[in-house]
Amino acid sequence: MxxxxxxxxxxxxxxxxxxxxxxxxxxxxxxxxxxxxxxxxxxxxxxxxxxxxxxxxxxxxxxxxxxxxxxxxxxxxxxxxxxxxxxxxxxxxxxxxxxxxxxxxxxxxxxxxxxxxxxxxxxxxxxxxxxxxxxxxxxxxxxxxxxxxxxxxxxxxxxxxxxxxxxxxxxSSQSCIQFYLRFQGVASHAAGAPEQGRSALDAVELTDIGVNYLREHMESSDRVHYAITNSGGLSPNVVQAEAEVKYLVRSTNNRKCKKLYERVLNIARGAALMTETELEIIFDEGLSxxxxxxxxxxxxxxxxxxxxxxxxxxxxxxxxxxxxxxxxxxxxxxxxxxxxxxxxxxxxxxxxxxxxxxxxxxxxxxxxxxxxxxxxxxxxxxxxxxxxxxxxxxxxxxxxxxxxxxxxxxxxxxxxxxxxxxxxxxxxxxxxxxxxxxxxxxxxxxxxxxxxxxxxxxxxxxxxxx
Ligand SMILES: [Zn+2]
Ligand SMILES: [Zn+2]
Missing domain, CATH: 3.40.630.10 (Zn peptidases)
Known part of the structure; x- marks a missing residue:
């Protein structure tokens, strides 16, 4: 040759x-x-x-x-x-x-x-x-x-x-799904009219906290990572009307990965319910x-x-x-x-x-x-x-x-x-x-x-x- x-x-x-x-x-x-x-x-x-x-x-x-x-x-x-x-x-x-x-x-x-x-x-x-x-x-x-x-x-x-x-x-290598959780709330004056506001940033934070509690109840070979891609702005005196977090979940096969994905989505849905915000799920990519x-x-x-x-x-x-x-x-x-x-x-x-x-x-x-x-x-x-x-x-x-x-x-x-x-x-x-x-x-x-x-x-x- x-x-x-x-x-x-x-x-x-x-x-x-x-x-x-x-x-x-x-x-x-x-x-x-x-x-x-x-x-x-x-x-x-x-x-x-x-x-x-x-x-x-x-x-x-x-x-x-x-x-x-x-x-x-x-x-x-x-x-x-x-x-x-x-x-x-x-x-x-x-x-x-x-x-x-x-x-x-x-x-x-x-x-x-x-x-x-x-x-x-x-x-x-x-x-x-x-x-x-x-x-x-x-x-x-x-x-x-x-x-x-x-x-x-x-x-x-x-x-x-x-x-x-x-x-x-x-x-083998892990399956993974990457997606965005975008929350829509209501802006308001954080001191003057906080009861009018619905914080999308709270929804992101509650999602992350929920997921961090989930970790104890996942398989040891599962992984979940996240990055906050929109924190809702730079002003603490405005209730954040929009916020977004990007998630990446991984497991050892597609079936398990989809289940883990659903569990994270349920946490996000719970966070939306708690904060009275709207949740949009945007699929990004996935690998087998x-x-x-x-x-x-x-x-x-x-x-x-x-x-x-x-x-x-x-x-x-x-x-x-x-x-x-x-x-x-x-x-x-x-x-x-x-x-x-x-x-x-x-x-x-x-x-x-x-x-x-x-x-x-x-x-x-x-x-x-x-x-x-x-x-x-x-x-x-x-x-x-x-x-x-x-x-x-x-x-x-x-x-x-x-x-x-x-x-x-x-x-x-x-x-x-x-x-x-x-x-x-x-x-x-x-x-x-x-x-x-x-x-x-x-x-x-x-x-x-x-x-x-x-x-x-x-x-x-x-x-x-x-
Ligand atoms: Zn590389
Ligand atoms: Zn490479």
């Missing part, structure tokens, strides 16, 4: 996306760069998927199996940072690629190119879809795509994410939990083992060491994901190297991690699995200036190319052995237990900037 012949153009493309960080559903430049590149390389492209504006599918090949590669390209606010500088050094930009999605999308394109070459050279029947999935950080891009049947014809979905450790991901697929995890594991990890030069180690110093000095066993085998050896390696030089082996797990991803919705409609590939110095976590600063380094590019290689190798195995696909589908159907996917986002809600 001659992946390196694409190195220069893929690196250049990822750098351009890094230089144009954009928010979810507004990745206009990044999406256009991706699409133009894919067209130049012989893919047919359909854009504005599921009314997302920037979502696209680039396809090559014909017939089944259809393998989809889930790409992303959105950035994060507050993370503008100069490249290659190992200290906090804002570059004046509003956003930065602190989650490595500039690598993520282009790594998938790399896998798409290698798979295209393979289909062409071997005459194998099958299709590869490079998917541009917008608004992962906030916006639920893939959930809209799953809700609107974009994956209906897909047999298998493969994904990767830039990371600090190489591994095949396992386990992730259904793991052990059969696909095994395919990715074999592909990763065959591909191995990148080799680094002494200069690259030196570069990573400078960033390693900016994060906590030593790892402990608690820093190793609980699903990992050989924790002691991994701990030793993590404390002696500035970059991950091994593939961490995971035990298969159904345990739900705290946090949510829109890959969850895809995993409800098609067997899906994900790898993590080291693109940054060990230690630094995602959404940090350290990740933005290292985003154009050769270490990041090597990780991106490795991801492309592993995903492509896994795809070859799946095209060549229909049994692997059947096994993944049987497991997928078993996990659904007769349940049908019901997106948490109602049909009337359109993709929107958050």
């Amino acid at each position: 001659d992946i390196n012949r694409y190195y220069d153009e893929l690196k250049q493309l990822a750098d351009k996306v890094w230089e144009n960080p954009e928010p979810g559903f507004r990745e206009f430049v990044s999406s256009r760069l991706h699409q133009d590149f894919l067209k130049e390389h012989g893919f047919s492209v359909v854009d504005d998927l599921a009314d997302t504006g920037t979502g696209y599918i680039a396809s090559y090949g014909h017939g089944h199996p259809v393998i989809a590669l889930l790409g992303e390209f959105d950035a994060l606010y507050g993370l503008g940072q100069k490249a290659d500088v190992a200290e906090y050094a804002p570059d004046g930009k509003e956003m930065g690629h602190g989650c490595g999605h500039h690598l993520l999308g282009v790594g998938n394109i790399g896998a798409g190119l290698i798979i295209k070459d393979y289909l062409e050279e071997t005459g194998t029947e099958g299709t590869v879809l490079v998917m541009g999935c917008p608004a992962e950080e906030s916006g639920s891009g893939k959930a809209y795509m799953a809700r609107d049947h974009v994956f209906d014809n897909v047999d298998i979905a493969l994904a990767w994410h830039p990371a600090t450790i190489n591994m095949v991901r396992t386990g 939990n992730t259904l793991p697929n052990f059969a696909l995890e095994d395919v990715l594991k074999d592909a990763f083992r065959e591909s191995g990890v990148p080799e680094y030069t002494e200069d690259e180690y030196e570069y990573a060491r400078a960033f390693r110093k900016t994060w906590k000095s030593d790892f402990t066993i608690d820093d190793i994901p609980s699903t990992m085998k050989d924790k002691k050896e991994i701990l030793e390696a993590m404390n002696s190297h500035p970059i991950c030089t091994f593939i961490g082996e995971n035990e298969h797990s159904e345990v739900c991690r705290m946090g949510s991803t829109d890959v969850g919705d895809v995993s409800w409609v098609v067997p899906t699995a994900t790898i993590s590939v080291a693109c940054y110095s060990l230690g630094a976590e995602g959404h940090s200036w350290q990740w933005v600063a290292q985003g154009k380094s050769s270490i990041a590019a090597k990780g991106m190319m490795k991801a492309a290689e592993v995903l492509a190798r896994a795809a070859f195995k799946l095209y060549e052995d229909q049994d692997l696909i059947e096994k993944a589908k049987a497991e997928f159907n078993g996990r659904l237990e007769g349940e049908k996917y019901e997106c948490l986002i109602p049909h009337g809600v359109k993709p929107h900037v958050i």
